[in-house]
Amino acid sequence: MNKTSTGNAQAPRPDGEDGSTPTNRGTARAQVDTAVRSALLTGRFIPGKAVTLRGLAQELGVSPMPVREVIQRLAAENALNVKPNGRVQVPEMSPSRFDEILKARLLLEPELAEMALPQLDHADAKVLEDIDLEIDESISCGNAESYLRLNHAFHFKIYASSNSEILMPLVESLWLQFAPFMRTVYGRVGTANLVDWHKEAIRAIRNDDPTALNAAIAADIRDGMGILGRESLPEI
Amino acid sequence: MNKTSTGNAQAPRPDGEDGSTPTNRGTARAQVDTAVRSALLTGRFIPGKAVTLRGLAQELGVSPMPVREVIQRLAAENALNVKPNGRVQVPEMSPSRFDEILKARLLLEPELAEMALPQLDHADAKVLEDIDLEIDESISCGNAESYLRLNHAFHFKIYASSNSEILMPLVESLWLQFAPFMRTVYGRVGTANLVDWHKEAIRAIRNDDPTALNAAIAADIRDGMGILGRESLPEI
DNA sequence: TTGGCTATTTTGTGATCACAAAATTAGTCG
DNA sequence: CGACTAATTTTGTGATCACAAAATAGCCAA
Missing domain, CATH: 1.10.10.10 (Winged helix-like DNA-binding domain superfamily/Winged helix DNA-binding domain)
Structure with missing residues (x-):
């Protein structure tokens, strides 16, 4: 007997019909x-x-x-x-969920940024500055999707330097939970009236000032979610 | 022929061979x-x-x-x-992982307990007291597995009253991450030298004192992980 | 037109299969 | 006796299938 003992009923062809893509594992x-x-x-x-x-x-x-x-x-x-x-x-937002996500972010993200600070150098600050410029552009263009992508990139460019194995996944989970809702919010009220705490954060990184970075991140979270969130929730 | 039009190659029998268990969905x-x-x-x-x-x-x-x-x-x-x-x-513990889990627990769990406090009444306090008595028994018997199970029950009896949708899953994730390691630690150094902050927490619940409950939970975490963890990590 | 009932379709769940890569074991040679 | 290699087994991955429950569409009657 060859290796196919029983009838083969499925998946005889992992790739197209030529061996172009070997369908790499995973x-x-x-x-x-x-x-x-x-x-x-x-x-x-x-x-x-x-x-x-x-x-x-x-x-x-x-x-x-x-x-x-x-x-x-x-x-x-x-x-x-x-x-x-x-x-x-995709989960729908509720006032209690929103408040709790805000609370959790304020507990974890400033701490995570502080953990990252020792590993952040001036080159990182420059990258963050570039991202922030693109963010300004997205805001002025009213491009909400681009804004969300870049805002995520900005925060996680910082957090990634923390080499965190525990806090980082928790924060990623939080972002996945509130991001879809923020999109609908920004789509409705626009992204214009966002105070830019990112520049404050960059300054804190350049000055190697943990307290200032912590405060900037916390303020950014509070502004980004607080100002927009309240008047846009399904019910108050 | 039965109702299966094409060749039936798999799963012809969801349950045993009598219709005893209809294999409820999910x-x-x-x-x-x-x-x-x-x-x-x-x-x-x-x-x-x-x-x-x-x-x-x-x-x-x-x-x-x-x-x-x-x-x-x-x-x-x-x-x-x-x-x-x-x-x-099952993940292995490392010093950095351990420190970070401790930090995350201290950030989240006292807050979660405070959120739960308004919903906790004297009946809950009584239940917690009973659990704590069983914990004392487990400690004196040196039954580490029973201790872990009851300690989890104690904490999550509190946390469950918070009706938290966000912080709660994060804390559950943390417990899943450190529990397997704690078992090996308790198995080695025993559970005898554990200071009992649970009674302090119960008192805080009875007094409706958020600050005291926060402090008791934090102290419990610090003692439970701090005292035992350090000398038992793979390498320092 | 509308309310309720039935038939059809959609969808998640559990199961088995083929395959490749990795790990393990067996075997052999130096 | 140890190290390298080849054969075997183990294991994750992707795929398809049958089935039941749920959702939807269709239909008939009031």
């Missing part, structure tokens, strides 16, 4: 994971949007299998909401 | 999830232990499928470590 799941995370963080998934296995699978050109694993992963981070009947949707 | 995954979580929290999974799909599946009497989803879930919470080659193991 690629499909990573692709789905980054795609969905990116969509959540830039607000392309609206709160309440239904996420279906086969739908996402077809959209990304993979089988439902890697999608299932990614959905479980994101559900564990509370970035997706699995309803009791198994249906999955 | 039971298998929940069963695996609670089993693995419980094993992690009570230290039955030692850090470094390899977790295999087929192994766990056979051990729990289910197909590898629900195990895959649970592993992805727990990996997303950093309760399991997926190595670059796909192998999964």
Whole structure:
């Protein structure tokens, strides 16, 4: 007997029909994971949007299998909401959720920035400054999706230097939870009236001032969520 | 022929061979999830232990499928470590990880307890007192697994009253991360020299004193992890 | 037109399969 | 006797299938 003992009913062709893409190991799941995370963080998934296995699978050109694993992963981070009947949707915001996310961010992110500060040098400050300039541009253009992407890049450029294994994933989970909602908010009230605490943070990094950096990050969170959040919640 | 039009190659029998268990929807995954979580929290999974799909599946009497989803879930919470080659193991502790978990717990758990305080009444205090008595018993018996289980019950009896949707999952993730390590520590140095801050916390609940509860939880965390952790880490 | 019922479709869940890479074991040669 | 290599086993990954429950569409009657 050869190695195929029983009838082969499925998946005889991992790639196209030529051996062009050898379908590297673990690629499909990573692709789905980054795609969905990116969509959540830039607000392309609206709160309440239904996420279906086969739908996402077809959209990304993979089988439902890697999608299932990614959905479980994101559900564990509370970035997706699995309803009791198994249906999955992007979580909707509620006042209590919003307040708690704000509280959690204020507890964790300033601390994380302080942890990162010793590893941040002037080159990093320059990169942050460039990102911040692009942010200003996005604001003046009213490009909410670009703003969300760059704001995320700014914060995590800082946090990444912390080499944190614990706080960092917690903060990433928080961002996945509030980002979709912020997109709808910015889409409604615009991004114009945002006070720019980023420049303050950059100055604190250049001065190697932990207290100032902590305060700048906290103020940025408070302004970014506080000012916009209140009048835009489903109900007060 | 039966109603299956095409060849039926798999899963012809969802339950045993009599219709005893109709295999309720979503039971298998929940069963695996609670089993693995419980094993992690009570230290039955030692850090470094390899977790295999087929192994766990056979051990729990289910197909590898629900195990895959649970592993992805727990990996997303950093309760399991997926190595670059796909192998999964219970994460090992490192000094930096330990310090960061301690820091994160001190940031989140006292706050969570304070949030819970308004919802805690004297009946809850009584339940907590009973749990604490059992904890004392476990300590005197040197039963580390029972101690871990009851200590978890004590803390989360408090936290559950917070009705938290955000902080609570973060704290659960933290517990899953340090519990397996604590089991090995308690197994080595014993549970005898634990200062009991639980009674202080119960008193604070009875007095409706947020500051005292905050302080008691913080002290409990510091003592539980600080005293034991240092001399037991792999390397300093 | 509308309310309720039925039929169809959609969707998540559990299971098995084929395959490749990795780990383990066996075997052999120096 | 030890180290290197080849064969075997283990293990994760992606895919398809059958099934049940839920959601939707369709339909008929009041």
